[in-house]
Amino acid sequence: MIKKELRLPIFSIILLSFSGWLTHSRWHFDPTNPANALFLVPYLSGLLSIILVPILLNYRNTFVVGYLINGVTAVVGTIGMATLSLTKLPSPLTITSIFTGTMLTSILLLLPKLLLGQMVLLHYHPHGMGRLFNAFWWTRHFVYLSVVFALGHFIWR
Numbered sequence: 001m002i003k004k005e006l007r008l009p010i011f012s013i014i015l016l017s018f019s020g021w022l023t024h025s026r027w028h029f030d031p032t033n034p035a036n037a038l039f040l041v042p043y044l045s046g047l048l049s050i051i052l053v054p055i056l057l058n059y060r061n062t063f064v065v066g067y068l069i070n071g072v073t074a075v076v077g078t079i080g081m082a083t084l085s086l087t088k089l090p091s092p093l094t095i096t097s098i099f100t101g102t103m104l105t106s107i108l109l110l111l112p113k114l115l116l117g118q119m120v121l122l123h124y125h126p127h128g129m130g131r132l133f134n135a136f137w138w139t140r141h142f143v144y145l146s147v148v149f150a151l152g153h154f155i156w157r
Contacts, residue, residue, distance in 0.1 A: 002058050009119040010054045013070060020109055021046030045073045049113070057120050067133065070117040075142050077110050079149050114138060
């Protein structure tokens with residue numbers, strides 16, 4: 001049973017993860033190639049976010065692991081989708097084509113998971129955890145992973 005005070009953020013994480021999982025299943029599923037990495041990575045991380053993360057976030061002893069899985073899937077998913085969008089920009093670049101022809105809407109669906117995870121963290125540690133897991137910590141890791149993705153993209157073209 002999910003703790004009463006954590007029901008809203010945990011169910012919100014489940015709903016956001018499930019909607020993102022369904023979106024990726026719709027766009028990336030290729031029945032002729034079920035081992036497609038563009039499908040497997042979001043599929044498995046979506047299942048982790050739907051099933052495992054809510055269980056881990058519900059208990060004081062395991063919430064840090066759930067919090068990290070939740071945050072890392074959000075950061076890596078955002079970077080991966082942004083990389084994919086920037087390599088395949090729509091031809092006439094307009095506001096409409098940015099929303100419909102890129103992964104921006106999926107990124108906007110993914111980022112609230114970070115805020116909901118922060119709500120769970122603040123439930124267990126009302127004053128935060130010092131320098132760990134604050135907004136600057138996530139921003140720093142977002143930049144680090146973005147640099148790694150960019151270098152990988154340019155080196156292994």
